[in-house]
Amino acid sequence: MLVGRFLSIAALAGFGALSGQTTEELEGRGFDWKPALRQSAMFLGIQHGFRLWTEPGTREHLRGPFVKDYFHSARGVRGWGDGDPPIVNYVGHPMMGAVAGNIQVQNDPRGRTKTFSLSSGYWKSRMKALAWSTAYSVQFELGPASEASIGNVGFDRRSAGAVDLVVTPVLGLAWQTTEDALDRYVVAPVEGAIENRAVRLLARSMLNPSRAFANLLRGKVPWYRDYRAGLFR
Numbered sequence: 001m002l003v004g005r006f007l008s009i010a011a012l013a014g015f016g017a018l019s020g021q022t023t024e025e026l027e028g029r030g031f032d033w034k035p036a037l038r039q040s041a042m043f044l045g046i047q048h049g050f051r052l053w054t055e056p057g058t059r060e061h062l063r064g065p066f067v068k069d070y071f072h073s074a075r076g077v078r079g080w081g082d083g084d085p086p087i088v089n090y091v092g093h094p095m096m097g098a099v100a101g102n103i104q105v106q107n108d109p110r111g112r113t114k115t116f117s118l119s120s121g122y123w124k125s126r127m128k129a130l131a132w133s134t135a136y137s138v139q140f141e142l143g144p145a146s147e148a149s150i151g152n153v154g155f156d157r158r159s160a161g162a163v164d165l166v167v168t169p170v171l172g173l174a175w176q177t178t179e180d181a182l183d184r185y186v187v188a189p190v191e192g193a194i195e196n197r198a199v200r201l202l203a204r205s206m207l208n209p210s211r212a213f214a215n216l217l218r219g220k221v222p223w224y225r226d227y228r229a230g231l232f233r
Contacts, residue, residue: 029109036107039217040136043099047140048150058151069152074142076154082161090171093137093164097172098179098210099217100136101129105176106214112226116180126180130173137168179208188228197231204231 051058061069082089105111111125140146141164147153154160183204190203204223205212212222223231 032107032109035218036103036132039103039107039214040100042217043103044136044140044145047096048145051147051151055151061152061155062150064152066149069155070144070149073148073152073154073160074146076148076156076160077142077162077165078160080161080163082153082163083159084164089163089167093168094171094175095210096140097133097137097168097170098175099172099213100133101126101169101172101176102211102214103136103217104129104132106218106226115227116177116184126173126177129176130169133172134169137165137172140168141165175210179211182207183211183225191228200231 105114105125105128108125108128110121111128114122114125116122141153141160142148148160187203187207191200194200201223204225215222215224
């Protein structure tokens with residue numbers, strides 16, 4: 001425990017030095033709300049923009065009375081399924097939850113330097129990510145800028161169910177922590193064994209797709225890591 005604590009402090013000190021902050025300042029900083037909300041809004045805009053571009057039904061439902069149709073749609077959640085194919089519910093939505101979770105992590109000074117482990121610090125950080133992902137999922141499904149308001153998903157009772165509200169954050173957490181484990185136990189060893197930058201870049205990006213997308217939302221390259229040196233230094 002003492003050795004682990006020493007290494008954690010040493011790592012924080014190193015990151016603090018790189019950013020011009022002391023360890024105490026880094027640990028004491030609060031959550032970065034403004035960039036987290038901005039990145040979440042960007043992600044939301046990308047998702048709804050894609051829906052409007054690819055779904056004629058979504059565009060069609062914009063023509064009705066907005067407020068009335070929104071509340072009617074938001075009350076339309078019935079049962080489990082929502083009529084979407086399994087790849088949407090059980091692959092697309094978990095990845096969405098993982099992206100939202102990574103937005104929380106990368107804006108949490110305490111959490112963004114945590115690597116996968118069984119430590120309470122790591123899991124406490126990822127529980128915060130789960131909470132953020134849950135809030136994002138509820139907003140995406142039922143909030144004022146949601147599928148219910150933009151396109152009236154749920155207006156037809158067969159088109160809305162509890163599946164996405166549950167699967168997005170819960171399996172999103174599983175996706176996110178799996179990426180964390182891959183980064184520690186697969187990507188990092190690859191970087192240590194292979195000098196080819198292209199291979200290392202692809203390993204970081206392709207094996208951590210939700211982290212890569214969240215990085216783009218904050219203006220970083222997809223392969224950026226808060227806790228490891230860049231590939232081009």
